[in-house]
Amino acid sequence: xxxxxxxxxxxxxxxxxxxxxxxxxxxxxxxxxxxxxxxxxxxxxxxxxxxxxxxxxxxxxxxxxxxxxxxxxxxxxxxxxxxxxxxxxxxxxxxxxxxxxxxxxxxxxxxxxxxxxxxxxxxxxxxxxxxxxxxxxxxxxxxxxxxxxxxxxxxxxxxxxxxxxxxxxxxxxxxxxxxxxxxxxxxxxxxxxxxxxxxxxxxxxxxxxxxxxxxxxxxxxxxxxxxxxxxxxxxxxxxxxxxxxxxxxx
Amino acid sequence: xxxxxxxxxxxxxxxxxxxxxxxxxxxxxxxxxxxxxxxxxxxxxxxxxxxxxxxxxxxxxxxxxxxxxxxxxxxxxxxxxxxxxxxxxxxxxxxxxxxxxxxxxxxxxxxxxxxxxxxxxxxxxxxxxxxxxxxxxxxxxxxxxxxxxxxxxxxxxxxxxxxxxxxxxxxxxxxxxxxxxxxxxxxxxxxxxxxxxxxxxxxxxxxxxxxxxxxxxxxxxxxxxxxxxxxxxxxxxxxxxxxxxxxxxxxxxxxxxxxxxxxxxxxxxxxxxxxxxxxxxxxxxxxxx
Numbered sequence: 001x002x003x004x005x006x007x008x009x010x011x012x013x014x015x016x017x018x019x020x021x022x023x024x025x026x027x028x029x030x031x032x033x034x035x036x037x038x039x040x041x042x043x044x045x046x047x048x049x050x051x052x053x054x055x056x057x058x059x060x061x062x063x064x065x066x067x068x069x070x071x072x073x074x075x076x077x078x079x080x081x082x083x084x085x086x087x088x089x090x091x092x093x094x095x096x097x098x099x100x101x102x103x104x105x106x107x108x109x110x111x112x113x114x115x116x117x118x119x120x121x122x123x124x125x126x127x128x129x130x131x132x133x134x135x136x137x138x139x140x141x142x143x144x145x146x147x148x149x150x151x152x153x154x155x156x157x158x159x160x161x162x163x164x165x166x167x168x169x170x171x172x173x174x175x176x177x178x179x180x181x182x183x184x185x186x187x188x189x190x191x192x193x194x195x196x197x198x199x200x201x202x203x204x205x206x207x208x209x210x211x212x213x214x215x216x217x218x219x220x221x222x223x224x225x226x227x228x229x230x231x232x233x234x235x236x237x238x239x240x241x242x243x244x245x246x247x248x249x250x
Numbered sequence: 251x252x253x254x255x256x257x258x259x260x261x262x263x264x265x266x267x268x269x270x271x272x273x274x275x276x277x278x279x280x281x282x283x284x285x286x287x288x289x290x291x292x293x294x295x296x297x298x299x300x301x302x303x304x305x306x307x308x309x310x311x312x313x314x315x316x317x318x319x320x321x322x323x324x325x326x327x328x329x330x331x332x333x334x335x336x337x338x339x340x341x342x343x344x345x346x347x348x349x350x351x352x353x354x355x356x357x358x359x360x361x362x363x364x365x366x367x368x369x370x371x372x373x374x375x376x377x378x379x380x381x382x383x384x385x386x387x388x389x390x391x392x393x394x395x396x397x398x399x400x401x402x403x404x405x406x407x408x409x410x411x412x413x414x415x416x417x418x419x420x421x422x423x424x425x426x427x428x429x430x431x432x433x434x435x436x437x438x439x440x441x442x443x444x445x446x447x448x449x450x451x452x453x454x455x456x457x458x459x460x461x462x463x464x465x466x467x468x469x470x471x472x473x474x475x476x477x478x479x480x481x482x483x484x485x486x487x488x489x490x491x492x493x494x495x496x497x498x499x500x501x502x503x504x505x506x507x508x509x510x511x512x513x514x515x516x517x518x519x520x521x522x523x524x525x526x527x528x529x530x531x532x533x534x535x536x537x538x539x
Contacts, residue, residue, distance in 0.1 A: 053430060083432035093423035096446045105441070106431035156427070163431060 002029040004167060004197040005050065010064035012045050012054070019045050021221045022064070027167070032193055034200040034208035034229070037218035038244065043201045046218070047169050050199065051085040052078055068167070083110055086160035090172040092152035094144035094159075099136055102144045102155060103127065103162045110163060122162050130158035131188050150181025157188060168192065170200040174207065186211050205245050209233050217241045281519055284512035288312075291506065297513060303477040303488075305497065305507045312510045314517065316479045320394065320487030321518075324469060327398025327483055328405055328462045333455055335402070336409030340451075343410070344417045345439055356414075363407035371468035374400035379472060386484055392474030394487040400468050405458035412457060416450020417443060449532045456529030460522050466491040490514050 005027040012020040020042035027033050035043045048054045050066060052073065066073045073081050094102050103123045107113050113122070123140065127133040132154040136147070144155055153173060160168055170189070174182040189198060189211050202208050208215050209229055216226040217240070225232065225241045236242045289297065292312055300313015339359065343352050378399050383391030420443050428438040444451070466489075474486025475496065494511050501508040 051430065053426065056426075056429070079432045079434055082430055087430040089423065089426065089430070091423060093421065093427050095424060095427060095442055105428070106433065109431075109433045109437045109441070159427075159431065 004029040006067040008065045012062045015059045031213040032198040034212035035216045041218040042221040043218045047201045085167045086165040087169040088173050090175050098141045099144045100140040106163045126158040126162040129161045130154045167197045281516045285516035288509035288513045317490045321489040323394045324397045325462045328401035331402035332405040336406045339410045340413035359410045368467045371471035374472045393484050395483045397469045397473035401462045405462050409454045409458040412454035413451045416447040420446040453529040453532040460525045
């Protein structure tokens with residue numbers, strides 16, 4: 001077990017109000033770690049700290065350290081951190097361009113394309129990895145905004161894969177999707193686990209139990225419990241965890 | 251009782267709504283009537299392509315090519331100055347400036363739109379005109395270039411406010427998505443924000459152009475009023491609007507000269523109509539998406 005991400009004593013604040021309190025948590029390489037918890041438990045704040053998306057918010061401040069492969073992420077350049085730690089949002093928002101351009105956008109900006117002919121390969125591989133290739137291979141040049149919700153979300157996954165990150169953060173990726181599309185996204189997650197490390201924030205407790213290796217339960221800005229998913233769902237140590245996963249509150 | 255009051259108010263509102271349409275149609279009809287009477291006597295082609303504007307000599311020559319070129323030269327010059335400055339200001343206000351600066355800048359730009367054109371013309375005459383004369387070592391500073399600078403000042407507020415709206419209405423998630431992929435702030439602005447806001451920005455530019463072409467007082471004071479075909483932007487020019495304003499007082503009502511000015515008005519009307527129509531096309535495209 002190699003720790004990919006180490007979080008040490010992390011506290012986060014919005015306008016001086018503490019939303020995440022002295023968090024210590026590790027993410028193991030090639031695992032899916034899901035984070036569950038009721039609203040305002042700090043799980044999204046935690047996720048958005050990992051690739052420093054929160055830094056865009058001027059009311060946000062933090063204490064503590066986060067290490068990615070032993071490098072402190074707060075010392076890294078934001079762009080290179082986000083290249084290594086990709087993020088998928090709750091709402092699938094394709095950029096306003098074609099399917100092809102959506103995927104090639106980031107590799108181009110980041111200067112990852114050395115040869116012009118290489119582009120097609122990147123696009124095809126990314127779409128295949130996101131299990132979208134067969135559905136869109138004949139209309140790569142049509143607008144991405146015309147796809148269905150589930151396809152858009154998988155396009156967003158493909159877009160992240162094209163940059164070849166090490167960690168992918170999923171922020172409630174299926175909250176707007178129907179059960180069939182959800183199943184497809186979950187399927188791609190399980191496949192992606194072979195190559196990437198995944199952190200999944202979800203409101204869907206069942207989803208956490210379906211896909212993740214370990215599950216962390218957050219409540220009111222604190223980590224209550226973290227354990228192997230199989231164990232946490234069968235015999236949680238804390239009363240609050242049990243209440244939440246059995247649907248008694250939250 | 252209540253029902254009849256309702257009907258009265260409804261009719262009143264209907265009439266007010268119709269009035270604006272009626273006015274436009276009346277103005278257009280009037281321009282057409284006088285303009286066409288002139289075209290019948292003089293000829294459209296000769297009017298538009300004629301190189302000499304000598305309305306009061308014998309025989310009179312009514313060629314408005316110099317006036318059209320004057321208007322176009324000033325308008326193009328103004329756009330070259332106003333468009334980049336306007337768009338960058340809009341970007342600064344909506345994307346880069348801290349909140350305090352943004353509010354101040356926004357109200358200042360709106361204030362700029364409220365300056366009467368005669369004041370801009372006056373200020374331009376005593377400041378920009380001598381400056382242009384000295385810098386470029388010209389015999390007179392009253393040139394198309396000076397006019398373009400002052401007109402740019404008048405177009406900038408329009409361009410800034412409308413493009414700023416367009417840029418602000420780009421969904422926040424686009425920016426977040428691009429940033430999360432590791433794009434820098436500038437890459438995000440250039441490839442995503444500007445691209446998504448483009449229809450709105452083009453509409454802003456068109457409306458700015460409309461304002462510039464229709465402007466009269468400032469250009470009349472600054473551009474030198476010489477109705478000849480300009481060879482460069484540093485020549486004095488006379489615009490279509492300035493011609494109408496300057497000569498209407500000296501014409502005989504119903505005469506050739508009088509009608510020729512209406513014909514100029516008609517040409518101007520058609521140009522601004524095309525510009526506004528294009529702007530609407532782009533704005534409409536943005537809404538339909």
